[in-house]
Amino acid sequence: MRMIRVNDRLSVGPQPSTSEILSLPDQGFAVLINARPDREEPIQPGNEAERDAADRAGISYGFIPVTMPTITEADVRAFQAAMADADGAVFAHCKTGTRALILYVLGEALDGRMSSLEIADLGQKLGIDLSAASRWLEAHRQLRPEVKGFFDPRTWSVQYVVSDPQSGKCAIIDPVLDFDERSGATATLNADTLLSYVAEKGLTVEWILDTHPHADHFSAAQYLKEKTGAPTAIGARVVDVQHLWQGIYNWPELRVDGSQWDRLFSDGDTFKVGSIEARVMFSPGHTLASITYLIGDAAFVHDTIFMPDSGTARADFPGGDARILWKSIQNILGLPDQTRLFTGHDYQPGGREPKWESTVGEQKRTNEHLAGMTEEAFAKLRVARDRTLPMPKLILHALQVNIQAGRLPEPEANGKRYLKFPLDALEGAAW
Incomplete structure (x- = not known):
């Protein structure tokens, strides 16, 4: 040998x-x-x-x-x-x-x-x-921005610290607040890891960004805002998601104007991370409110495109639509081929180690749901595949937190916080 x-x-x-x-x-x-x-x-x-x-x-x-x-x-x-x-x-x-x-x-x-x-x-x-x-x-x-990914194996989620080497300013994207559905315990292990990295690198947090209201983990946006003072932001269509889930939770007192965040981004809005220009792309299909953050040469696409060996995101959540997802993906693939794409989940096919970075060119050539596909074929594939998938185990837990920018329910008279859990609210039972 x-x-x-x-x-x-x-x-x-x-x-x-x-x-x-x-x-x-x-x-x-x-x-x-x-x-x-x-x-x-x-x-x-x-x-x-x-x-x-x-x-x-x-x-x-x-x-x-x-x-x-x-x-x-x-x-x-x-x-x-x-x-x-x-x-x-x-x-x-x-x-x-x-x-x-x-x-x-x-x-x-x-x-x-x-x-x-x-x-x-x-x-x-x-x-x-x-x-x-x-x-x-x-x-x-020569890459700008510098991107550091943090993989959470419990939810297969990837969180990002996106920094400008010139100014030392950074944004945190899609942070995870730890939640154990068996015990009901919450923790800040993931978020504290992000803060430790920020401190180690001497960075200043300028933004706390979510790409959409997540169905598989709690957002740590509110916790990180309290720790750093940085503003929170999400797509403006989050108000549509709030209206939708206000009905599912029978929650008339919920504010459905997006005021839980400091800024609501619309398609085409611009901002900066340090000296690096950033732009918002509306990317619905997975949810009504999904957006992509294009920061320098890096696009944060979350639940639209996964790694090429994993295909694309599901489109069967309330407000999702496979054909709309296809159009959003085509907008992303219209970026220059060398644009770096950072996905929000990795399910490690074949038991490989986690991966989260690809390029537009690589996705167009090798993504099993996109290469050589038409809109019709993609929609047929996506709908058929989604019918086989159970709902995420945390969707009913997570949405009531995430449509409030990561705020946990207020403590009740005994000092404890309680989640509201509607029965028979969604299709997709495990059986």
Whole structure:
């Protein structure tokens, strides 16, 4: 079995066979990382076969499928996390070993432990061309804004801190307030992680933004406003969502004018994150109020487009519509091909590590719900797929909080807060 020893912790190499994976423990390896997308060539075993072989061998397995043009910082950090969690030596592979090594050296460079010159020297020493890593780093340095994603595995949600390196100003997008539906407990673990990152980087929060009223998690917008003093914002059509759910909750005292937020954005509105220009795109279809934030070269699309291997968002919530979602997606795909797209959820198909960044060009070429599709075919696919999906488990819990900008219900006479839970309000029962 061919492999190249990078250091005491890491070796990289080309595609191993199943029998070679089974032999890894005998060579002192505790972890296998597969950095190769399935179906690159007919003879590769593929993710499921490698995972099964790793299980049989009694070693840990990580799936971080990348191509060189689409490597993102999330992939690099996932590789670092797999290395950090390893209880022993790691063998990482792609087709030749180059991409696996590039994931490693990019992490070292991003954390300041390697320079581009040192990367080139390492590549020459190991006989691997790492020039693509230096090109990636140069392109990464030129990106504006800087985007840091935070994945919440309980809700599969991605939260963002979007910052302007020039001014140190930032926006927080779609923050999660922790909620355990079994115990009724709330917490601020996710939101505090965002605040810790902001403090560590010396950033100033300028905006707290939601893309729409979420159905699968509570918004931490109000908590973060109390902590930072930054204004909250959402799309202006949130008033339509408030009217809709006012009826579902039988909640006549609910204010349905959007006044729970500091600013309501309409299609085409502009604002700034530090010195970076930002624009709002109305993107309904998933909900009545969904919007996209285009900040510099980065578009935050939340529940419209997922990663290419996951397709698109559902459109069967109250107020959703598959054909309207198609039109919203076409507006997003009308942006320049190099525009970075940041999605709001990742459901980790194939058990791969979380991913949340793509580009317009990549989505047009490879998204399984969009490439080669017509509006008619998309609507038919989306409606059929949505009929098979149960309602999100937190939808009735979350909406009464999220149509109030993340405000929890006021305490009652005994000091406790209570959620109102309407029975038989929605279709889509689990049975």
